[in-house]
Amino acid sequence: MIHFEREVFDPVLIEEMLKHFHHVNIAMNDEDGYPYVVPLNYGFEIKNDKLFVYIHCMKIGKKINLLQKDARVCLEFSAFNDFPDRPYKGHRHDYRSVIAKGRLKLVDANEDLETFKRGYDLLYLCNGRPITPLESRKVMPNLYIGKIECDWNDVSAKSEFPLRTIEDVPFVDVYEMEEDTTS
Known part of the structure; x- marks a missing residue:
């Protein structure tokens, strides 16, 4: 990381950042030596100094084939706010x-209903969508819940402007503020 002053260390701030993102990009290892990246909905929880991210996917397809061969993944969450005409x-x-x-x-x-339901419920944290309770479905969906376990040492975060409190995490609407040209 070149701009160390932009790094976010506080787990509380990182957790708040994760609440504001709309999707996660997951990179997997493809057989041809290139990464394979897909955007997905997600849910998450932090416990015991670990970040747990939950995704859902159908039981067949390229993503499943790759994950069954190599379960290592890299997750990328991001949001960008552009204001070119108002520095x-x-x-x-x-x-x-x-x-x-x-x-x-x-x-x-069929193998771990408790973890499946927990991951399923958490998926709806992302985008603030209403949840369709699993129990209300007539048939169990033909999908997996992917549970990704990340050690806190393998989590890094950045922000253009320093984040000191959770109130700093949402983007500032520069068009609603008095012009600030300081650097």
Whole structure:
């Protein structure tokens, strides 16, 4: 990391950042030596100094084939706010990002219903969508819940502007503020 002053260390701030992102990009190892990256909905929880990220996916397809061969993944969460015509504190954009590495475990409802339901419920944290309770479905969906476990040492975060409190995490609407040209 070149701009160490932009790094976010506080787990409380990182957790708040994760609440504001709309999707996660997950990179997997492809057989041809290139990364394979897909955007997905997600849910998460932090416990015992670990970040647990939950995703869902169908039981067939390229993603499943890759994950069954190599469960190592890299997660990228980000948001970018652009304001090219109204500089704020000497900048023309703002961003938040979190990168995490971990291992993904595919959870089948027939084998571990408790973990499946927990992951399923947490998926709806992302985007603030209303949840369709699993119990209300007529049939169990033909999908896996992916549970990704990341050690806190494998989680890093950045922000264009310093984040000191959770109130600093949402983007500032520069068009609603008095012009600030300081650097």
